[in-house]
Structures are given as structure tokens and as C-alpha cells.
Amino acid sequence: MDISKRWETSRHANSHFSKNDLFRKSLEYMVQKNPTLILDEVKVDCAKCHNPRITKKTVEDKDKYLLLMGIEEKKQEMQNVLNTENMKNGINCVVCHNIDEIHLDKSKGSQGMNNVKFGEQGTMFGPFDDADSPYHQTAQREHFASDDPTLCFVCHYSTSNKHEVEVYATGKEYDASGSAEGCRDCHMSGKFEGFASNYSKNGGKPKPRMVREHRFASVDNSNIMIDHIDIKTAVRGDSFILTLKNKTPHAIPTGYGLREIILNVAYFDKTDKKVGEERKVLAAKWLDAKGEETIPHLAKSKSQDTRLAANTTQEYLFKIPQGAMYAKYTFSYRLISEKMAQTIGVTDPFFLKEYVFSERRIHLD
Numbered sequence: 001m002d003i004s005k006r007w008e009t010s011r012h013a014n015s016h017f018s019k020n021d022l023f024r025k026s027l028e029y030m031v032q033k034n035p036t037l038i039l040d041e042v043k044v045d046c047a048k049c050h051n052p053r054i055t056k057k058t059v060e061d062k063d064k065y066l067l068l069m070g071i072e073e074k075k076q077e078m079q080n081v082l083n084t085e086n087m088k089n090g091i092n093c094v095v096c097h098n099i100d101e102i103h104l105d106k107s108k109g110s111q112g113m114n115n116v117k118f119g120e121q122g123t124m125f126g127p128f129d130d131a132d133s134p135y136h137q138t139a140q141r142e143h144f145a146s147d148d149p150t151l152c153f154v155c156h157y158s159t160s161n162k163h164e165v166e167v168y169a170t171g172k173e174y175d176a177s178g179s180a181e182g183c184r185d186c187h188m189s190g191k192f193e194g195f196a197s198n199y200s201k202n203g204g205k206p207k208p209r210m211v212r213e214h215r216f217a218s219v220d221n222s223n224i225m226i227d228h229i230d231i232k233t234a235v236r237g238d239s240f241i242l243t244l245k246n247k248t249p250h251a252i253p254t255g256y257g258l259r260e261i262i263l264n265v266a267y268f269d270k271t272d273k274k275v276g277e278e279r280k281v282l283a284a285k286w287l288d289a290k291g292e293e294t295i296p297h298l299a300k301s302k303s304q305d306t307r308l309a310a311n312t313t314q315e316y317l318f319k320i321p322q323g324a325m326y327a328k329y330t331f332s333y334r335l336i337s338e339k340m341a342q343t344i345g346v347t348d349p350f351f352l353k354e355y356v357f358s359e360r361r362i363h364l365d
């Protein structure tokens, strides 16, 4: 129950389009912009990472033809494939714990469920060699027992869109950083003594074990931003300086290409009147064939990328305006840029909100 409760707070539990406005609007936008695509086809394509227990791997030309003809039977079949309870649970326990073997070819990037061999139904793989459950078979697998990030790379290594533009590359960034720390210490937790289950044998006590939290920490359900990114201030001449230290083994922001880290500095004079404001954004921009901004999955190119590389420190200079007595900086995060959220019609406040991690007022001397 504890593990489930934690997992429910994660994005893994919200990866089905029925639970994720940004994902749903992205699918719809792709179809709207590309008349040869149909919605069910894109849903199936994206499902290999977003909903890997899907029973249909591809939409064939003949399926597509029947769907376009509006054949009721085919529509119903797709409906059944895409909206099962199992699918709606996203990256659920069975997705990870039924993975028997992982075959990842890094040169091809992540292929989600096409990288894995699932085990027999009812077998759960995990980190322990002595787990024994009355409810299901158990077996140990190295991809759980070691800190190695291979399990995460099934979906998080990298992926490119139809135009060969790389849209996410967290695992690649990690490899390039040379780090060996894995993903779990930060995104799950350090190991601590707890319980893998509250079941006990023969009326005894549940067995204490070294476990981790299933929080899959992200910006919205944890403090990872403050825990692993340092922010320092300084004043030099007429510059106000924010220094960011990225202590993670991947870029910040990483992952989905429209995330933004925002540094905002506002200035006030001695009467507390605002005398200036400046904003710097760490993010990437994605362009279509006409050179207009679009979503990563439709982009023909990336025009600009100011994300901060793994394990690096960077100074950001802000010019102090005349008469400023105080500076107030805000360090915050957006899951999608305001502009693109508007373009694709995102309405869920969860995605429109600016997540503020630190805010300080500093006397300028």
C-alpha cells in the first residue's frame, strides 16, 4: 500500500492520455498539423513508452483504412486496445516488475517495450534473491539488484522524432557526463531499512529489508530542484550575478523538450518601487519546416538550446538599473513554455503553473 501510494504521486501514474492534458493535447496537435496521421496511430506509436502494456504494437495500413472509412467494428477494437484499465494505469508496477530481459541498442535510442522481454504473466522480478510471495512468482534480476540505470534507459535513454531530431536524451546526457551514480538515489531515495511487503510467513513478523521509495521524484512531487541544484548570488560592479551549479548527471532541464528553468530578477528602489526586471530562461526551442516554433515531436530542427549541461556551473549576469536598492530573484520551473502551452491548447493548471523553488530579496551595496 505504501509503495502504491508513493507511485500514485509520480508522473508514471499519469502517463495515459486520459490522465495527462499535455500528452493528450500533443497527440491532437500532431494530428491536426499532419493530415496523413490519424489519432489512434499516434496513440499506439507513443504507447511503447507511455503505456507499454498495450497489446497492439503498430497500426497497419489496412487498420488505418478501416478507421478512416469509419468502420464501427475497427473503431471499437481500437477503443478497447487503448482504454483498458491496465493502459490507464500508465507505467504501473507490472510494467517495470514484469521485465525479464532488457535489450537496449543505444545507437537506436530507447524503444520502450520493444527493448524488453516481459516474463510470464504473474511473475514479478525484483532486487531480492529470496523474495517469496503467496500471490505471485518472484525472481531476482540484475536490472533491479544493481544501481545501473539500464531499466530507466528502456524509456529515458533518448528518442528521435520522424525527422531524426532528438527530442529527449536524458540517458545520453548521463553517459556523456561519465557519472556512475545511477538514477535511483535521487529519483527514488537512498536505501533505508523498511519493508518490501507487510506479508509475513507462519504468523511471524514481516522481514525488514533495504528498500527505496517509489516516488520517481519530479519537479512537482519533491524537492529535487533544491536538493541537487545550488544557486548563489553576488554583486560585481553593475552586475547582479546568479550562479547555478547543476549537480545532476544530466542537463537541467532534461527530458521533455519544452521544460523551462526560469531565472527572474526584479529591482526596487529605496521607496520599494519596481525599477526594472529581467528574465533568463534555460530551455530549447523547436522549429518546423517554416521556421515557426512547434512541439519537439513535430520539429525539423532545434534552434536554440540554453539548457545547462550535466555537472556544470554557470554564471548568469543581470545588469542592475540606475537607482536600484534591492534585487529580488526567483528561481522557478515550467513543465511547458507558456507560448507552446497556449499554441497546443493546454488547460490543466498543473501544466500552466510556474513552480517556484526559491525566492530571495537582496540588498544591493
Ligand code: HEC
Residues within 6 Å of the ligand: 011, 012, 014, 015, 016, 020, 023, 048, 049, 050, 052, 091, 095, 096, 112, 113, 151, 152, 153, 154, 155, 156, 183, 184, 187, 188, 216, 217, 218, 219, 220, 255
Ligand atoms: C516503460 C517506460 C519507462 C521506464 C522503464 C521508466 N520510465 Fe520514467 N517516465 C516514463 C514516461 C513515459 C514518463 C512521462 C510520464 C508523463 O508525464 O506522462 C516518465 C516520467 C518520469 C519522471 C518524471 C519526469 C517528469 O515529467 O516530471 C521521472 C523522474 C522518471 N520517469 C524517472 C524514472 C526512473 C528513475 C526510472 C528507472 C528506475 C524510470 N523512470 C523508468 C517512462 C518510463
Ligand code: HEC
Residues within 6 Å of the ligand: 003, 004, 005, 007, 012, 091, 092, 093, 094, 095, 096, 097, 126, 127, 143, 144, 145, 146, 147, 151, 184, 195, 196, 197, 210, 211, 212, 213, 214
Ligand atoms: C519505473 C519502474 C518501477 C515501477 C513503475 C515500480 N517499481 Fe518497484 N522497483 C523498481 C526498482 C528500480 C526497484 C529496486 C530499488 C532498489 O534499488 O533497491 C524496485 C523495488 C521494488 C520492491 C522491493 C523493495 C523496495 O521498495 O525497494 C517492491 C516490493 C516493489 N518495487 C514493488 C512495486 C510496486 C507494488 C509497484 C507499483 C505500485 C512498483 N514497484 C512500481 C522499479 C519500479
Ligand code: HEC
Residues within 6 Å of the ligand: 149, 152, 153, 156, 170, 171, 174, 181, 182, 183, 184, 185, 186, 187, 218, 219, 224, 225, 228, 229, 247, 248, 249, 250, 251, 252, 253, 254, 255, 256, 259
Ligand atoms: C544528483 C541527483 C540526480 C540524479 C543522479 C539523476 N537526476 Fe534526474 N533530475 C534531477 C533533478 C534535480 C531534476 C530537475 C531538473 C531537471 O528537470 O533537469 C531532474 C530531472 C529529471 C527528469 C525530468 C523531470 C521533468 O520534470 O521533466 C527526468 C526524466 C530525469 N531526471 C531522469 C533521470 C534519469 C533517467 C537518471 C539516471 C540516468 C537521473 N535522472 C539521474 C536530479 C537527478
Ligand code: HEC
Residues within 6 Å of the ligand: 011, 020, 022, 023, 026, 027, 042, 045, 046, 047, 048, 049, 050, 110, 111, 112, 154, 155, 156, 158, 159, 168, 254, 255, 256, 297, 335
Ligand atoms: C522512447 C520512449 C518514448 C516514446 C516513444 C515517446 N515518449 Fe514521450 N516521454 C518519454 C519519457 C521518458 C518522458 C519523460 C521525460 C520528462 O518528463 O522529462 C516523456 C514525456 C512526454 C511528455 C511530457 C509529459 C508530461 O507529463 O509533462 C509529452 C507531452 C510526451 N512525452 C509526448 C509524446 C508523444 C506525443 C509521443 C509519440 C509521438 C511520445 N511522447 C513518445 C518517453 C517516450
